Amino acid sequence: xxxxxxxxVWAGKTVAALSRMLGYRxxxxxxxxxxxxxxxxxxxxxxxxxxxxxxxxxxxxxxxTNNMIAQVLTGAGxxxxxxxxxxxxxxxxxxxxxxxxxxxxxxxxxxxxLEVDEASFPRMVEQVKPDLVVVTNFFRDQLDRYGELxxxxxxxxxxxxxxxxxxxxxxxxxxxxxxxxxxxxxxxYFGLAPHGRVLDTSGASREARFCPxxxxxxxxxxxxxxxxxxxECTGCGFTRPDPELQGWEAVSGIEETxxxxxxxxxDYRLALPTxxxxxxxxxxxxFCAGSTLGLDPEMVVQNLRHYRPETGRLQHFRHHGxxxxxxxxxxxxxxxxxxxxxxxxxxxxxxxxxxxxxxxDGRDISWLWDVDFELLADPNLGIARFxxxxxxxxxxxxxxxxxxxxxxxxxxxxKIENTVxxxxxxxxxxAYLLAxxxxxxxxxxxxxxxxxxx
Amino acid sequence: xxxxxxHLYPDLLNLYGDRGNIIAFRRRCEWRGIPVQxxxxxxxxxxxxxxxxxxxxxxxxxxxxDLMAEDLADRKDNLRKAFEDGxxxxxxxxxxxxxxxxxxxxxxxxxxxxxxxxFYTLAGTTRLIGNVAVEIPLPGRMVRVSGFxxxxxQTFLGEIKPFGRVLSGHGNxxxxxxxxxxxxxxxxxxxxxxxLPKNPALTDYFxxxxxxxxxxxxxxxxxxxxxxxxxxxxxxxxxxxx
Numbered sequence: 001x002x003x004x005x006x007x008x009v010w011a012g013k014t015v016a017a018l019s020r021m022l023g024y025r026x027x028x029x030x031x032x033x034x035x036x037x038x039x040x041x042x043x044x045x046x047x048x049x050x051x052x053x054x055x056x057x058x059x060x061x062x063x064x065t066n067n068m069i070a071q072v073l074t075g076a077g078x079x080x081x082x083x084x085x086x087x088x089x090x091x092x093x094x095x096x097x098x099x100x101x102x103x104x105x106x107x108x109x110x111x112x113x114l115e116v117d118e119a120s121f122p123r124m125v126e127q128v129k130p131d132l133v134v135v136t137n138f139f140r141d142q143l144d145r146y147g148e149l150x151x152x153x154x155x156x157x158x159x160x161x162x163x164x165x166x167x168x169x170x171x172x173x174x175x176x177x178x179x180x181x182x183x184x185x186x187x188x189y190f191g192l193a194p195h196g197r198v199l200d201t202s203g204a205s206r207e208a209r210f211c212p213x214x215x216x217x218x219x220x221x222x223x224x225x226x227x228x229x230x231x232e233c234t235g236c237g238f239t240r241p242d243p244e245l246q247g248w249e250a251v252s253g254i255e256e257t258x259x260x261x262x263x264x265x266x267d268y269r270l271a272l273p274t275x276x277x278x279x280x281x282x283x284x285x286x287f288c289a290g291s292t293l294g295l296d297p298e299m300v301v302q303n304l305r306h307y308r309p310e311t312g313r314l315q316h317f318r319h320h321g322x323x324x325x326x327x328x329x330x331x332x333x334x335x336x337x338x339x340x341x342x343x344x345x346x347x348x349x350x351x352x353x354x355x356x357x358x359x360x361d362g363r364d365i366s367w368l369w370d371v372d373f374e375l376l377a378d379p380n381l382g383i384a385r386f387x388x389x390x391x392x393x394x395x396x397x398x399x400x401x402x403x404x405x406x407x408x409x410x411x412x413x414x415k416i417e418n419t420v421x422x423x424x425x426x427x428x429x430x431a432y433l434l435a436x437x438x439x440x441x442x443x444x445x446x447x448x449x450x451x452x453x454x
Numbered sequence: 455x456x457x458x459x460x461h462l463y464p465d466l467l468n469l470y471g472d473r474g475n476i477i478a479f480r481r482r483c484e485w486r487g488i489p490v491q492x493x494x495x496x497x498x499x500x501x502x503x504x505x506x507x508x509x510x511x512x513x514x515x516x517x518x519x520d521l522m523a524e525d526l527a528d529r530k531d532n533l534r535k536a537f538e539d540g541x542x543x544x545x546x547x548x549x550x551x552x553x554x555x556x557x558x559x560x561x562x563x564x565x566x567x568x569x570x571x572x573f574y575t576l577a578g579t580t581r582l583i584g585n586v587a588v589e590i591p592l593p594g595r596m597v598r599v600s601g602f603x604x605x606x607x608q609t610f611l612g613e614i615k616p617f618g619r620v621l622s623g624h625g626n627x628x629x630x631x632x633x634x635x636x637x638x639x640x641x642x643x644x645x646x647x648x649x650l651p652k653n654p655a656l657t658d659y660f661x662x663x664x665x666x667x668x669x670x671x672x673x674x675x676x677x678x679x680x681x682x683x684x685x686x687x688x689x690x691x692x693x694x695x696x
Contacts, residue, residue, distance in 0.1 A: 209465055363584070364602045366646045369471025394685035398651050401681055402477050412681060414688075 008038035009045070012098035027087035031094030042090065045097035046128040048108040051078065053128055054289060056115045057156065058136030058177065060334045061282040062088065064313050065136055066115040068286035068304060075303030076295050078110040084310070088117040090124060111293075118152050122159040133160065134169040134289050136281065138176040139226060139333040140367070149176075153212070160185065169288045171281065172243040173228040179212045181241055190288040191243035192259075192280065194222055194230070195250040213238045225278070225340075226333045245288045252277045252344070261301075263291060268301050274314055275325075278337045283307075314341070315444070319424050319451040326433045326447065328440050329353075330361070332370040338434055343375060347429035348382040353400075354390035354416055354439035361436040365392050368399045377404030384428050388412045389419035390439040420446035456489040457664055460506040462549070463514075463522055464494045472512030472546055474648030478657050479508055486675050488661070497525050503536035507664040511549025513646070519548045523568070526552070530568050537570060542664045543640040546649065550634065550642035551575045551607055571637050572612035578628075581606045586623025586645060587695045588633045592659050598696075599653040600689035601645025609644075611635060617643050622693035639663050652685040 012034035019029055034041045046053055056066040070082045081100035083093050093114050101107050116124045118138075135156075140149050153176060160166065160183050171177045172191035181187045211218050216235025223229035232239040247270065250259040257280055261268040272283055283304050290300040309315050317324040329335040342349060357365050376383065386409055388396040397412040413419045420443060423431055435443045461476050476492060483490040495501055503509065514522065526533065537543065551557055554573040557565045567574075586603045589596050598621065608627035616626070617634030625633035626644065634643035641660075643649060650657040654677070662672035690696040 364604060364646065366471035366474065366602055366648055369474035369477070369648055369651075392685075392688070394681055394688050395652060397681040398685045399474075402474070402481050402651055404481075407678070407681065410681070412684065 002038070002040075002044075004038040005041060005044050008034040008041045009098055009101070011037055012041075012095070016095070016099055028089070028091040028095055030098050031087075031091035031096075034098050035091060035094050040127075042094050042097065042127040045094075045101055046112055048101060049081070049110065049112045050108055051110045052131035052293070053112045054114070054132045054134065054293075055121070055124065055128075055130040056113070056134045056136065056285075057118055057121050058134075058171075059118065059139040059331065060337075061136040061278060061285070062115040063310060064279065064282040065134060065285045065289075066113055067310055068282060068307055069134070069289050070111075070113045071307055072286055072290040072295060072300045072303045073111050073113065073293070076290075076299055081109050081112045081114075083114050088115045089120045090127070093124065093128075118156065122155050125159050125163060129163065130166050132167050132169065132289060132292060133163075134285050135171060135177045135180060136285055137171055137174045137226075137228065137333075139331050140370075153179075156180070157183065167292060169285060169292055170241075171228070171285065172241045173224060173230075173281075175218060175227060175231050175238070175240070176212055178241055179238070182213070188245070188288050188292050189241045189243040190245045190281075190284040191240065191247070192224060192228075192250060192284065193246055193248035195248070195259075211235055211238055225337060228281075245284060245291065247280055247284050250277065250280055252280075252341075261287060263287075263297055266297065268297055270301055271305050272307060273305070274307070274309055275341050276314055276337060277340065278334070279314075317447050317451045322426075322428075322430060324423075324431045324433060324447065324451065326435070326440070326444060328437065329434045330436060332367055335368075335371040335434070338432075339372065339375060342432040343381065345430065345432075346382075348384055349428045350385045350387065350423055350426040350431040351376070351383055352387045352389065352419065352423045352431060352433040352435075352443075353396050354419070354433075354435040354443055355388070355392040355396045356390045356436050356439040357392050358438045360438050365395060368396065371399075373400055373403035373405075376400065382428075384409070385423075385426060386410045387419050387423050389414060389416050389443075390436065393419075416442040417446045420450060424450055455668060455670065456491050457483055457507040457661075457668075458505060459490060459492045459508045459510065460501065460503070461492060461494050462509065462511050463496060463525075464512075465496060471646065471648050472510075475512075475544060475546070475650040476510055478648070478650035478654075479510075479660065482654065482657050482677065483661060485677055488665075497521060503529075503533050503541060504539060506536070506541060507668065508660060509536075509541055509543040511543070511545040511552070513547030513549060519552060522549075523552055523565075526568060530570065533568070534570055537638060537640050540639045540663070540667045542660050542667065544649070544660065545640070545642045546646060547605055547644055550644065551609065553640070553642060554609070555612075557607060571635060571640065571642070572614045573609055573635055574612075575607040575609045578606050578608045582608070582624035582628055582644075584623055585689055585693060586625065586633070587621040587690055587693045588618040588623075588625070588645065589621055590618035590656065592655065597653070597655045598686075598690055599645070599649065599656055600686055600693070601643070601647035601649050601653075603644040604646065605644050609635075617641055621695040639667070652682050652689075654679045654682045 012030040015033045016030040083096035168187040172189035211233035214236040218231045221230040245263045247259040258271045315326045393412040393414045397410045553571045554567040557575045560577045583604045616632035620631045666672040
């Protein structure tokens, strides 16, 4: 082991220990330090994966899909390194390796399972050659940081072209993702058959209108949500590939989401202990990845049944018996899916929305105007109060007011802890809390401190 | 009388929550009992711009702006006539650039605009991104508005007035402190945010101009702007211009 790698790992580990002692989460700093000392740290440590490196990228569902893949791999007895906290740029990923490995090179592991920020993907694969790349979906997200979506996708496409031995797992229902199957790499697709909730039209129609390959109009038979659905190009004939792994008879309930899965002529029953239709996509992606890596499908299903959401991925809390659900929101597609969950829930509820505009949230918050808050104006939904918080609380209140929510039901208080306290005093059957990335941790912290826990 | 909002190419040009401008104009009419109707205009649709009371152009990516320019090219005269006649228009970012003389790319290629207003745009090497505060003259008073800009083109004005003066941020080009353009009732700006919801004085001014153009009394019943003003204040004070 080169001395500089040794020093980098040691220094990274020291920083990680120190920041834990000081009460910081320290999800990127140790990696920063290690990379600064030795820029080849990532490359060298990733080579210690005995069986392979799995990268998960895309706009939404990266963290959940990544955690699910790690769960099915560890459930099958493999040792796994994972960047758990959603720290998905190079320093965050280096942190995962520094923490998960020792200075001694004999300290190896079976798999590295890493979620990678879309914009960081090309630089990441220069360092780490993945055996398997999973792409969840592509939505417009935080344009101020990434430039436009088309560009991001084309960078990923070019990066993949340089990886002839990498296998792909792609979402067949998203034309922006499925187009990557044309690169010629060995590809497995996952998808979802029509179910009770398919739509004839889609709000986020811009991405869905034109073929990513030839630019002609795309024709849709139906949409799952956003541009996900059954599509066919009127120009070049590009169409949804037949997925080898397909979910069907999907049902999204309050405590559980279920579907049947067809894989290689067999029928499996998938049940997830979480709400939200979009989580099925994450599970199908993980299932497809597991099957590609040679895992027994029955064992994959068993392990997914016990999946526990991470912080802010529809996490449950209880306060005096009242259920509280916390979910991360970061772009219109994901926000609309979060709204779908609370719209489907019976009973009275409070809604808490915390919007920050730090770099990790996206400094431009105008995407809030692309979220379908108009749906919340329906007076029969049983929503008692809308509590807006975070650095842009007032702006969120403006958005709700213009969506048609009566201003008397809206409150704006930038201080997160105060707003959480206020929310906890509510008398509704349940409360739904939605927060952007940097508003999530303080919200979670306040909830953990003030409630009976999970 | 019904005020007609024409939203140009909502499928193509809806970056950065631009539709918030339409929502704000519509709501503030509705809250005062002014009948209003939103018409979404898509590519190839034949319309007479003089039938509109409020015309909105949003921003888009390059490919989409080319499609829009092509579609509008043969209706330029109709649009010019409506502008001269006082049609209230808001054009943001890409829609703004399109109304000018040309856009010159980094490689020196000159892409002609609709040439309706006297300004041109040069591609820049760095994007001008961030929160922005602008002082805008309205009849009898100055208002301070805030928004978010994100553009690589730098726009330079000819014989035409700017929309406002930059207090914080980049504005048209980052060098001359101008923001946007105003010609008659045509307002152009790089401010997303979107612009109208948290700057109600501006929205109301547009509604008033639209009513007066139809020969109506421009008096607007006052509304409670508590949340809007608070949201604007948060940004103005962060930018230290309050």
